[in-house]
Structure formats: C-alpha cells, structure tokens
Amino acid sequence: MAQGIQEDVMLNTALIKELADVAKDEALLQGVLMRIKETPNSSELATYAPFTLFPTPVPKAVFLQALAVQTHYNTLVDKISQDPDFLQESLASTVAVDDFTARLFRIHQQILKEGRSQTIVLGINRSDYMLDQREDGSSSLKQIEINTFAASFGGLSSHTPDVHRHILKIAGRLEESQRILDNNPAAGLARAVAKAWELYGSEKNIPTKRKRFDDVFKTGSLDHDKRLFVEGEEVAVVYFRNGYMPQNYTSEQDWDARLLMERSRAVKCPDISTHLAGTKKVQQVLARPGVLEKFFPDQPQVVEQIRATFAGLYTLDLGPEGDKTVALALAAPDRFVLKPQREGGGNNIYGSEICRVLEGAKTSTERTAYILMDKINPTASQNYLLRRDAPLIISNCLSELGAFGVYVRQGTDMVMNECVGHLLRTKSSEYSDGGVAAGVAVLDNPLLV
Template identity: 40%
Template structure:
C-alpha cells in the first residue's frame, strides 16, 4: 500500500537561487531569535548554532489539530487521576519493576515518601501529548506517547510561527500566514511555574531548574528563565544538576528544601528522566531529598511514574479508561486516539503479543519505559529483541505498539553545517500539545492547554528527537477538511 501524501503549503521545488537566498535569511532569523542549540561536536558556552528546522511550515489537518488541543485538558486530568491512584500504579507497574531498575528506583522513592507522609500534596505538571497522523481515508491523530517530565521545546517552538511567517512573506506567499496558529507555549508553561510558586506562598522563596551536566538545548531552557524573570522579577531561578542538589541543599525542620539560605518553592526537572542522569547514589539521594521536601515538584514522583509506557499501554486496555473517566463521548474521544498497545507480560495476552510481533515485526514498535527519544526498536530489531527476550523477564519492561503510518509531505530540512541547499525530501510530522495542571489528590487548581510543537523528520528515519539530532523543528500549516 502506497503511503498517503499531504500537499505542501506552496508549490515545490523552489528555484535554486531563491532557495539559497531564503535559507540564508532563515538561518540568520533563527540565530537572532534563539532558534538554536549548542554544538555537540565542538561544545562551547560562547556560541550557539541553528537548531535543525524545516524551511516551510508543514501541513496538518485543522480538524485533527483542534481535536488534539481540545483533548489536552482531558488528558491532563486523566494522568493526574492515574498518578494519585496508588492501587492502579502498583498493579500496573508490578512486572516492569522486577526487570527495570530505573523505574524501580523511582518507585522506591514514591514508597518512601508515602510511608513517611507526603509533605507537599500539590503537584505541577507541564505535560506534552504527542501524536502522529494515521493514514486512513480521513487522516486521524493517534497518540505516540504522553510526556510527564522534561517536556521540551515549548520555548523555541513558540518562535517558529513568526519565523515561518517571515519565510512565507519572503517567498511572496504572505497571504498564507492566516493558516498558521499562534503558539503561546512558552508563556503558558511559565505561567504554570509562576502559579505554583504563588501557591507555595513563602516570601523570598526561589525556583530550581534541574539541568544536565552539559546543556545542549540551552535556548529552550533559558527562555523559560527569561520569561519568568520578565513577568515576575521577584522570582529568582537557580540552575542545578542533581549532583549539585545533593551537595548544596538541605531540608530544615519545616521540611523546606533550602538552597543558599532560601526556601525552594518549585523544582522543575529538565533532567532526571533517564538512567544516565543518575550515575551514582548521590543523584538518587538528591531526588529523594527533593521529594521529601515541601517544594512543589514538576513533576512529582507519581507524575513521572504515570508517564511510563506501561501505564500508557494499560490505559488502552478495555474498561480501564472508564475506571477513571466514566462512560460517555469524552471517554470515547480519548479511546479513539489510542493505537494498538499490547502488554508483554508472561501471561496469555503477552504470549499472543509476542507471536503477533514475530509474525509481522514491521507492523510494530517495541518501547521501553524511557523518555528522551532514541530508545525504541523498529522492524527487524523488534524481531531480534523479542527472540532474545522471549523467555526472559526483561521483556516485561517493554510494551508493544502498533506502528503508526503518517502521511508524507515534501520539504526542506535546514541543518547546521549541512550543504546548502538541502535536497527536497519526504518528511513526516509529529504534533505535540502542551498542557499545564496543578493540583492535589482532592482538588485541581488549574488545568489548561497552553501551546503546541511540531517535530518533523525524514520519512525513512525511525526516531524524531530534535535534541537527539534526529528531527527538526517545524510549525503547522492548517489544512481545511
């Protein structure tokens, strides 16, 4: 079956001289507006280079875009309920915990803080739900994953619509910019941090961003700091690694997390989502110290556990959504965005899933309990991994997901250091919708959708993470039905 296509926003290819000229302008616009990253090969804090971007905005059906936007508060609340259902999380994760050390370590922290009594009942979620379109008679969105920690690129992609509008005007197509939705992701995400800070309600408190030892995605992180500083000059932000948190923070008798003599109101994780970010026990001790404190966590440990792939798979099982949402049209709308998700536990359904994948590995993706991109297995690798793990407990740390086949679109990907002009390529796009939720088990204070991102990759590339060097930043061009 041939893969469906969507029309590009303007006729392609572009004439060579025009293409070279507009790419030069676009690169300068990107650098001068912070659409950049640090160079991984020649790292220096003194410069940034352009982040990979798609020259022209990519088409996306307006009905499906609006559907994703409208569903985000519903999904925020669903994940909030999941995170506060102790019995559900325990039951859902029990097999994965036996074979996935990273998830087990997170889970152990959750148990300890519950046994001691949770000091801070308020959680802050800056979430992102990611979708690909599934090629059908009418292309429809299907959820790839739900991110509950370090949901990135809200800041940089807030600049992408303005960049795309500039490029379209330079190409003589300024009439098309009305098809591009505004993107308030940066402002919306920062408003969540500010609201949590105010709920903490302690004068002179500070905010900590937990960051990697080396931050390549510096623009995306710093823009959050700049935005908060502009809106609220009274809020002081510190960037600290997990190791620095271990060395520099304490918890006082009020259970406040203290840094440089000041209480911490909010701890916002831009690191801490994968095993390599916990190279020693110090990082795990720091995470436990934060979780034991009165600081509002973004995310709290239970939010991070709710974002595991195993939870995503279980929510797609018959009757599970109804447990959290009841029956009705809204529940059906959520179920409609799920693709086929299958457990690999050692039971009858798990064996059926293994047999199904071995019979037709190209139909599936094998996903571990990981955030951050670059961890999934595709095609022949699915078959090889399942043959290796078939009789091993290791397989319970994965889920099996039906592969989504999105429509193709022609476009140009501009990358730092690559020859100009780039070739015209077949691309596919993944839409992310950002959401903010703040609440306790008993009460939700805020719940809203705040913006979007579009991440585009070459059609023959399996992974699409921009920070991992595989995808490119993009902006949606909305197509009428």
C-alpha cells in the same frame, strides 16, 4: 507543504538557497537558538536550532482534536498519580526486570510510607501524536506517548511562527503566511510555575537557579517542616530538566538528591508519582477495556475523546496474552514498535530488531521491560530540513504533533488546567525514531488545511 508552494518554489534551486539563507538569519533574529555540540556548555558559541524551511500542512480537524483532548489528559495523569494501587498493579511486572523504573518506584514507595509533604501539584506535560493514514485517504490522530517529565521545546516553538511567516512572505505566499498560528506555550508554562510558586506561599519576585543533582546533594537539606533549602535558600518549586534517563544518575549521591527533593514540601514538576504515570507500561494498561472508565466513571464523552487517540497497545507480560503479543510481533514485525520504559528519543525498536529482541526473550521475564504498539503510518510530505553543516536537499518527511498541557492542584482543588500551545517536529522518513535533541527531527509549524 501546501501544494501551491510545492509547485511554485520547491524545485527552484536558486530561490530555495536564497530562502534558506533568509530563514537562518530570521531564526537568529527571533532567538531560535541552541549551543553547538562541540561546546555544549558554553554560551560563547551558538547556532540556529534546526527547523524546516516551510511549514507542514496539518488537517485542521485533527489539530483542534489534539488541543481539545489535552485538558482531559492533564486530568488523567493527575488522577493516576494519586492512585498508588493502580501504579503498583500496572508497574509490578516492569519493576521486576527494569532496574531504572524499579529505583524510581522505590522512591515512590518511600514517599507513600512517610506521607506526602507536597500539597501543591504542578504538572507540565506534552502529549505527542502522529496522523495515521486511513485507507480512504483521511487521517486519524494517534498518540505516540505523553511526556510528564521535562516536556521540552515550549520556548523555541514560541518563536518559530514568525520565522515561517517571514519565509512565506519572502516567497510571495502571503495568504499562507497569515495561516501560521500564533503559538506561545512558554507563557503558559511560566504561568503554571508562577501559580505553583504563589500557592506555596512565596511573596517576593521569583528567582530561579539551575542546579545539578550533585549540587543538591552537597548543599541541600530539609528543616523540621520538610522545607527544602539549597545553598541556604528555601526552594518553592523544583522543575526537573533531567532525571528521566538512567545516565542522568551518575552516582548514588544523585539518587539521594532526588529522594531528598521528593521528601520535601517543595512543589516538584513532576513529583515521583507523576513521573511514573508517564511510563510506557502505564500507557499500555490505560488502553485496556474499562480502565479509562475507572478514572472518568461518569464522563463517557471524555473516555471517548481520549480513547479515540489510542493506537493499538499490547502487553508482553508472561502468560497467554503476552504470548499472543509475541506471536503477533514475530509474524509481522513491520506492523509494530517495541518500546522500552525510556524517554528522550532513540530508544524504540523496529523491524527485524523486534524479532531479535523477542526471540531472545520469548519465554523470559525480560520481555516485560517492553510494551508493543501498532506502528503509526503518517503520510510523507516534502520539505527542506535546515541543519548546521547539513546539505540543502529536499527530503521526504514525517511530522509529529505535540500539545502542551499544564495543571496546578492544591489539595483536592484543581486551580489550573489548560492546553497552552503546540509543537510540530519533522524528520526525514529514513529515520524511524528520534527527536530534535537526538539530532534527527527539526522544529516546524503546522499550516492548517
């Protein structure tokens, strides 16, 4: 929060209560909505999606850096997805011990064996960062992860700027309200989907349907040209909202449905190789010396831009290098984060729990299911986190900045490659891990400083 707001507003209890009530009403008016956890499948009851009362200050330079590097990350993910040898080598140790990643990799291998039917590639991803505090007081942008699967909150983050502008105006902070950036990732995401649909060859209006894996298993089929049909209708684009966690696959039929879709000509977002390109193990391998140069052989400036965002990443493969990583982690566990090959938040391991996991798997292949990463140390700020049924109290908060990227490739021709918006999420500093969906973080907006 900007210093002026802190001094003028933060400790005025009556004003805070008034602003919180106004903010919740404005969120409802702007469509910043979610279903309630008691009835998650019902559209009859809804509440505001959790968000911060005030925007959080973000240095302009690092914000612009995150947006500028996004198209290079788009290119990198796409290049990795087209390099089966790199994926095979990078994930060999992981698939040996992680059954979920292994099952995904077997689908990938089957598609390679049959030959890809899909000639159009649609990528929707989000690269997430924290601002690591340097000793001189400045901040550097460090990537937490890149999400190549179900990169969420493009819709809600398109509506939150108007909420914070309204709150700041009510609080008498007109100048700050004018510094809340327009942000509409939803439009960019939709434009990419529409481009993929158009290239597939569809000519009518774009109908959309939401189906579960079991629906696809029961009513899905491929014709002799490997066109995908579900309930008798041809499918041009498959956007996966879930399928990134083991619990998303409740039966063998769910896995069969995923394979059916992957074998089809339909544009998949992501396709199986792009899904694997977003794994933590690939993130760690990319940080090795010389690896980025393989994908950008004649573009040293691109390599420099991407590498500048890397935090320290370390292998836990068996051998001297992995043994050194284990020793590092056990000697100073609070300096690191232990990451399994999982998405969706709430999976990372911190502090003494790192020691427990690594002591138990010190000389075992089990440790190769994880990577180790330097813990990023952002500066805390004070804010109010507005959540349904939660008390209105001031909290020390940490924020995470995401940049949305989209790309569409047809054969070898990259027809779209853009950064289409941003996402700021904020949580109380008492929580080490977890996002909005996990009930920990809330939506926010950057106030550039």
